[in-house]
Amino acid sequence: MVIDHLDGRIIVLLAREPRIGVLEMSRRLGVARGTVQARLDRLQSNGVIRGFGPQVDPAALGYPVTAFATLQIRQGQGADVRAHLATVPEVLELLTTTGSGDMLCRLVARSNADLQRVIDRVVGFDGIVRASTTIVMENPVPLRIIPLVEQAAQDAKGT
Amino acid sequence: MVIDHLDGRIIVLLAREPRIGVLEMSRRLGVARGTVQARLDRLQSNGVIRGFGPQVDPAALGYPVTAFATLQIRQGQGADVRAHLATVPEVLELLTTTGSGDMLCRLVARSNADLQRVIDRVVGFDGIVRASTTIVMENPVPLRIIPLVEQAAQDAKGT
DNA sequence: TATTCACTGGGCAATCTGCCCAGCAGTACG
DNA sequence: CGTACTGCTGGGCAGATTGCCCAGTGAATA
Numbered sequence: 447m448v449i450d451h452l453d454g455r456i457i458v459l460l461a462r463e464p465r466i467g468v469l470e471m472s473r474r475l476g477v478a479r480g481t482v483q484a485r486l487d488r489l490q491s492n493g494v495i496r497g498f499g500p501q502v503d504p505a506a507l508g509y510p511v512t513a514f515a516t517l518q519i520r521q522g523q524g525a526d527v528r529a530h531l532a533t534v535p536e537v538l539e540l541l542t543t544t545g546s547g548d549m550l551c552r553l554v555a556r557s558n559a560d561l562q563r564v565i566d567r568v569v570g571f572d573g574i575v576r577a578s579t580t581i582v583m584e585n586p587v588p589l590r591i592i593p594l595v596e597q598a599a600q601d602a603k604g605t
Numbered sequence: 606m607v608i609d610h611l612d613g614r615i616i617v618l619l620a621r622e623p624r625i626g627v628l629e630m631s632r633r634l635g636v637a638r639g640t641v642q643a644r645l646d647r648l649q650s651n652g653v654i655r656g657f658g659p660q661v662d663p664a665a666l667g668y669p670v671t672a673f674a675t676l677q678i679r680q681g682q683g684a685d686v687r688a689h690l691a692t693v694p695e696v697l698e699l700l701t702t703t704g705s706g707d708m709l710c711r712l713v714a715r716s717n718a719d720l721q722r723v724i725d726r727v728v729g730f731d732g733i734v735r736a737s738t739t740i741v742m743e744n745p746v747p748l749r750i751i752p753l754v755e756q757a758a759q760d761a762k763g764t
Numbered sequence: 765t766a767t768t769c770a771c772t773g774g775g776c777a778a779t780c781t782g783c784c785c786a787g788c789a790g791t792a793c794g
Numbered sequence: 795c796g797t798a799c800t801g802c803t804g805g806g807c808a809g810a811t812t813g814c815c816c817a818g819t820g821a822a823t824a
Binding site: 447457461464495543544554583586594595598 | 607
Binding site: 627628629638 | 780781782
C-alpha cells in the first residue's frame with residue numbers, strides 16, 4: 447500500500463479533528479467532496495484506516511496503573527496461553543516476541559495492590575514458566591501515528 | 606470516574622460500530638436520544654473517551670515490523686531523551702518504567718533491515734546508555750478496550 | 765488514437781445533528 | 795413533609811450533512 451500526499455493530509459486532518467466530516471474536509475483540503483470520499487473508502491478498504499473506534503482512557507475508567515509483563519511460555523503451550531490471556535479483561539494487548547516462547551503483555555490495574563491480583567490471574571496458568579513485570583510510570587509519548595503518516599506521505603512524494 | 610451500565614453499553618456499541626451516530630444508538634439502547642447525547646458528552650468531558658481518531662495500521666502504511674526497545678537513560682538526561690525520541694516518526698509510543706532511568710519504546714520499521722536504521726537513530730543520542738530491542742512477531746490480542754469497559758460497567762452495577 | 769482512471773462540480777432526497785422545550789420520577793436536604 | 799435538583803423522556807425545528815447519482819475533463823496508458 448502506498449500513500450500519497452493527499453491521503454496523508456486526510457489522515458492527519460482526521461486525527462486532529464475526528465468529528466470533522468467529509469464535506470468540511472473537502473473544503474479544508476481544497477478538493478471535491480467525492481474525492482475525499484473516494485480516498486477515505488480506499489484507505490479503509492486497504493486497511494490503512496482500520497476504523498474510528500473511541501479511544502478510551504483506562505485511567506479514567508478506574509485503571510490508572512499500566513504495566514508490561516514479559517512471559518516465558520512452555521514449548522507448545524502458546525495457543526493455550528493466548529486463549530487464557532484473552533479472557534482477562536485487564537490484558538489490553540498481547541504480543542509474541544523474539545526469544546523462544548516469549549510474550550509481551552500490556553496490563554492495567556486499579557492500583558499497585560490490584561496489580562498483584564491481575565498478575566496472579568495472568569500467570570496463574572500452567573503454560574507460563576516465568577513472568578517479569580515492569581510498571582509504567584509516565585507516558586511521555588502517547589501512542590501516536592501522525593508523524594509516521596506524514597513520513598509515509600513524504601516518502602511517496604518522489605514516487 | 607465511575608461508569609455505569611449504560612455508559613458501558615454506549616462505549617461498546619461505539620467500539621463495535623464506530624460510524625453509528627447518536628440517533629441509531631438511542632434506538633438500539635432503548636433510551637432517548639438526549640440521554641445518549643448527554644452521556645457521550647459526559648464521557649468525553651470526563652476523559653473516559655479521549656476521541657475518535659482514525660486507527661491507522663502501520664503495516665498498511667509500509668511499516669510491517671514492530672519492535673520494543675528498552676532504553677537505559679543517564680541520570681538527568683530524561684527530558685532530553687524524550688525530546689529526541691519525540692522527533693523520530695517511527696517511535697509510536699514512549700513510556701518511562703520502573704527501574705532507574707528506564708524507558709520502553711515502541712517502534713516500527715519498513716523491514717528488519719530498516720529496523721537497524723531506526724534503532725541507530727533512536728539510540729544515537731548522548732543520554733542513552735544502553736538499549737535492548739525485542740522484535741514483535743505476532744499480535745494475538747490487538748490493543749483492545751471492550752472487555753475492560755464491560756468489566757468496569759459490571760463493577761459499577763452493585764454501586 | 766482509444767480507453768481507462770481519478771477528479772470536478774453539481775444536484776437530489778433522506779437523514780442526522782444541535783438545540784430547544786415541558787413533564788416526570790427519584791433523591792438529597794432544609 | 796415539602797422543595798430543589800438532577801437525569802431521563804419524548805417531541806419539535808431549522809440547518810447541515812450524507813449517500814448517491816450524473817456528465818465533463820484531463821492525464822496516463824494500452
